[in-house]
Amino acid sequence: VNASLNLHGTRSVQKVVELCAADELTLEANGSADGQPSGGTAASILTQSLAPAAARLCIDSHGNHVIQRILLKLPYHHCQFVFDAVAASVGDVARHRHGCCVIQRCLDSPTSAARSHLVRRIVEKSLELMQDAYGNYVVQYVLDVCGDEDVHAVCESVIGKVGSLAIQKFSSNVMEKCLERCTDRVRELYLNELSDPDRIRELMMDPFGNYVVQRALSVASHAQAVRLAEAMTPHLMALQGGGSN
Template sequence: MLQASVIIQGESVNHVRNGSFKGQSNKCNHSQVAGACENGRVSKGYRSYSTPVRCNTLADVKGYIYMFAKEQNGCRFIQSVFDEENPKHVEMVFDDTIRHKLIETLKTRKQIKMVVSALEPGFLALIKDLNGNHVIQRYLRCLSDEDNKFIFEAASKFCVDIATHQHGCCMLQRCINHSTGKHQERLILEISANGLLLAQDAFGNYVVQSILELQMPFAVSMLISQFERNYVHLARQKFSSHVVEKCLSVFDDHSRSKIIRELLSATHFEQLLQDPHANYVVQTALRVAEGSLHNLLVKAIESHKALSRNNPYSKRIFSHKLLKK
């Protein structure tokens, strides 16, 4: 077996997702790696600028193969491993290098098709995975709209499942931003069709807000048709209250007025003033309301002053300068 002697020029062996390297924590750590393999493992920490790393087996550099592959001697060492035709060694090299920007090197249609065929079956699992979703993000950024077609189609098909996931909700927003034409329209259509459900979800509400910010007429119309007669209910929920605030901020005067009037017509309007979530919706309504509608809102709030002013949530409203707008 060829022995590898590799000098890592001032780089930490702790790698991050994008292929660059990061150091240790902010805590003082005076010890540096001596440069030798210890017990079949490379010690973690900073490498000396001049001390080579000597290793005899691939297991000695497991976890750092990507770094070794970038050095002349390390590259030769890893290539020599393949002469043994050991499937486990091939798998080890693959696992340690696959995360480092493989997608950026794609050149031909054949290569792209091969990657698509590998990613497509596991798309849903990848997009929800802490690390796997970065592979999809890289694909979106590096390749064309047509090459990303399989991503947009899968995102549309599984939009609710993806939107209600911690990592998926961010990826879905990126899909919207990177898609164009029919791909974007279909994606927005599917999300909007499930707007009422997603608005009440811990993660889905962010996706709905991003759709509202685009202010596409067909999407706004679909969302309004679901939200109408539900604004009071939505305002009193933790996640959907943010969506109602977004509606008040981006809707036109007519649609905004309908929201405020629906809030005012609540059977127990004073409960909205005292609610830990709805009070923020009322504050936003105060900021955006104009003219007679603003006066009507102020009058309704003032009529409950005696009952609500000492409540920890409603007192924010009663101390609001907008009551005197």
């Protein structure tokens, strides 16, 4: 663990991971690996020694590279300790500059029970994470790579909060993606919120909200786009009038 947290040591540990991966391939070729963890292999010894500090390694500037190398090179059964640690501390890991990258690598992995559990934990905290400088990237990644059920859960979580999330720097990016990925029913609810006469002017004038409005217009049905445009028109006229004075 200490070596993984060190500038020079991390390179050595990453090399050990590479050697373990080669060892696993040899075992598989010889018919010695059956897809289940074995306490005697080099990979098992390495991952068992790192497991107690997995969450710390995920957010460390040097340790995260070791974790990402493990996710990239070793078979799933040797990576499960990473998924378990991240799921248990998903709020902290996802809001960290290095941790968010580790989570994205976890989401790149094939479907498994551990991956599904991690996704559920992210979805549970999606409203909180999307308002964070790094957490928003994790939520966007869920929207990009996860299944319809998980995407739908994220999109449902922002109903009733679209206006306020649209004018925040980080969550506005998530809102644009939600507009693209949501179901027609949810998009209709989004458009109703965005078309609110008491909200639309603020959105149009906001440096982040205006992009959400533009995205809404690009994905809306004809009827929805007309409704949103009609809500915008009085404010466009007022802005044009103000600009001519």
